[in-house]
Amino acid sequence: MAEHYSSFSSEDTRWLLQRVTAVFLVGVLAFHFMLLHFVHHAAEITLAGTTARMQQPGYFVTMVLFLIAATFHGVNGVYNALVNQGISGTPRTVIKYGLTIASVLLIAQGIRVAWVMTGGNLI
Amino acid sequence: MSQSYDRGHIESFGRWTEFSAGMWAWVLHKFTGWVLIGYLFTHIAVLSTAIQGETMYNGTLQGLESLLIVRFMEVGLLAVAVFHILNGLRLLFVDLGLGLDAQDKSFYASLVVTGAIAIGSIPTFLGGF
Amino acid sequence: MSTNVPDTDTENHADTDTENHADTDAQPAPQQRRLAKKRERREHAPQSETNGDTDQQTVELKVFRYDPEVEGKREPRFDDFHVPFTKGMTVLDALIYARDTFDSSLTFRHSCRQAICGSDALFINGAQRLGCQTQLSDLEWPVRIEPLPHQEVVKDLVVDMEHFYEQMDAVDPYFKDEDVPDGLEEQRQDRENREKIKMSTRCIWCGACMSSCNIAAGGNYLGPAAINKAYRFVMDEREDGDVTQERLETIEAEEGVWRCQTQFSCTDVCPKDIPLTEHIQELKREAVKNNLKFW
Structure with missing residues (x-):
């Protein structure tokens, strides 16, 4: 019983996580847009400025969490949309794992980019 | 009774003229959601190629920003993000069971505010062009 | 006539x-x-008013x-x-x-x-x-x-209403507890609880909500009417906890409450003014609360 309920893929966990990430993203997405379009105009952004921002640990962590939350929220939303369209059986399994792999790759690549932006070297 | 008439899937979206506020909110939320997840993947991809060096990074960003079409697409992206945020807040309240009677009004409010913010931001986005 | x-x-x-x-x-x-x-x-108004x-x-x-x-x-x-x-x-x-x-x-x-x-x-x-x-x-x-x-x-x-009736049957739309407490002859419900389920009891199985729902149209989604019926019994305090648990499991299943996209179509068309979306949302929260206990 308990295993069934704590399973990550269960519908209610995904439903709740979708809302929790939503609350986080509302703030961070607005912040991201304000900072990089209104405070700093996009055309004036340079690597030096980006590095300066990324070297602040708080900003770096926020951006990484932003990436993870956004990827989950977006990919889970896409999956839900496809399930609502009535996709089932093998295509659904394929889509599920396909989306999971895409998410992992996106997050990994995103963190790599963020790390390079701090001025760090790739090991 | 041996036969019956199946009007098919066209039913769902063929009746869009009869959609109510809640259905439009759903359609727009899905649409903006697709745009945003699409943008996230593109965003990371562009930054990944740009990150190889200082000249490359500054060149890529300034090159893109020098295109008028990109500036307008940014306004579109802002509109999409703002609507998704505002309607998302509306949906969070709906999930909490708050303000269900005002669900249609809050959708219209999201639309109006989105429009206002998008139009109001045009000078900022086109600034320095 | x-x-x-x-x-x-x-x-x-x-x-x-x-x-x-x-x-x-x-x-x-x-x-x-x-x-x-x-x-x-x-009496006073002219016929042609x-x-x-x-x-x-x-x-x-x-x-x-x-x-x-x-x-x-x-x-x-x-x-x-x-x-x-x-x-x-x-x-x-x-x-x-x-x-x-x-x-x-x-x-x-x-x-x-x-x-x-x-x-x-x-x-x-x-x-x-x-x-x-x-x-x-x-x-x-x-x-x-x-x-x-x-x-x-x-x-x-x-x-053909067959599909609609099947969905209604899927939630066992009847009171399941036979026990009568303390020598009473009926199962009494307090006023507050009656008030809580009042609107949900008004369903007349007309199928208008199901027909208006874009999600129910495509697949096997339980649909607003059946979920509302489940709500009526889940929220009824007279039913035993085990029965309630069973009911929650039905509506939490994949084609249950999670399919609802809060488009409010069902609530808009219900001829008995049942706040269907509100009931579905409450059950979602109930389901999450119910499952958090197991963590």
């Missing part, structure tokens, strides 16, 4: 009564006050026709009927008139004519409504009448 061409006077009477029946919870006193007011209005000369008005109905057993009707089409309008006439009255006067093969379900049996949910001018509850004077003319969308049409305005 329903099969005859209605004579104006009794028909008016029946229909003003219908309005009152929508509010069965009213106390006798206001009910009588309302009836008295109505009587007064009837609504739309000028009502006697000469005809309402045009555009009615969906289909019959797989008749050569000329295998291709769906719309037939026009011109029905003399009388004050207080409902869509169902007009359909009955059209059938009795013009075309006896015109087929539609109806029974009680007072929004209780749930037989005559139709797609009227682009929305799911009960024919007996919808005043022609509230609609734009000509009035377009179709069978409920998202269900297969058996004949004319009659749709």
Whole structure:
């Protein structure tokens, strides 16, 4: 019983996580847009400025969490949309794992980019 | 009774003229959601190629920003993000069971505010062009 | 009475009564006050007050026709009927008139004519409504009448409700606890709890909500009516905890509450004004709370 309920893929966990990430993203997405379009105009952004921002640990962590939350929220939303369209059986399994792999790759690549932006070297 | 008439899937979206506020909110939320997840993947991809060096990074960003079409697409992206945020807040309240009677009004409010913010931001986005 | 061409006077009477029946919870006193007011209005108001000369008005109905057993009707089409309008006439009255006067093969379900049996949910001018509850004077003319969308049409305005009934059965729509506490002869419910489930008990199984739902259209989503029925029993404190748990598991299943996209279509069309979306949302929260305990 308990295993069934704590399973990550269960519908209610995904439903709740979708809302929790939503609350986080509302703030961070607005912040991201304000900072990089209104405070700093996009055309004036340079690597030096980006590095300066990324070297602040708080900003770096926020951006990484932003990436993870956004990827989950977006990919889970896409999956839900496809399930609502009535996709089932093998295509659904394929889509599920396909989306999971895409998410992992996106997050990994995103963190790599963020790390390079701090001025760090790739090991 | 041996036969019956199946009007098919066209039913769902063929009746869009009869959609109510809640259905439009759903359609727009899905649409903006697709745009945003699409943008996230593109965003990371562009930054990944740009990150190889200082000249490359500054060149890529300034090159893109020098295109008028990109500036307008940014306004579109802002509109999409703002609507998704505002309607998302509306949906969070709906999930909490708050303000269900005002669900249609809050959708219209999201639309109006989105429009206002998008139009109001045009000078900022086109600034320095 | 329903099969005859209605004579104006009794028909008016029946229909003003219908309005009152929508509010069965009213106390006798206001009910009588309302009836008295109505009587007064009837006596004083001239017959032609609504739309000028009502006697000469005809309402045009555009009615969906289909019959797989008749050569000329295998291709769906719309037939026009011109029905003399009388004050207080409902869509169902007009359909009955059209059938009795013009075309006896015109087929539609109806029974009680007072929004209780749930037989005559139709797609009227682009929305799911009960024919007996919808005043022609509230609609734009000509009035377009179709069978409920998202269900297969058996004949004319009659749709196959089998899928809807299966969904209703899936949530065990009946009280399951047999135990009577402490030597009482009935299972008593306190007022607060009764108030809590009051709206959800008003469902008449007309299927309007299910027909309006974009999500229920495509797949096996349990649908608003069945979830509302589950809500009625989950929230009923008289049922045992185990039974409630079982019910929660049904609505938490993949095709249960999570499919709801809060489009509010069902709430908009429900002829009994049940806050369906609100009930579904409450069950989602209930399900999350229920499962968090297991972590």
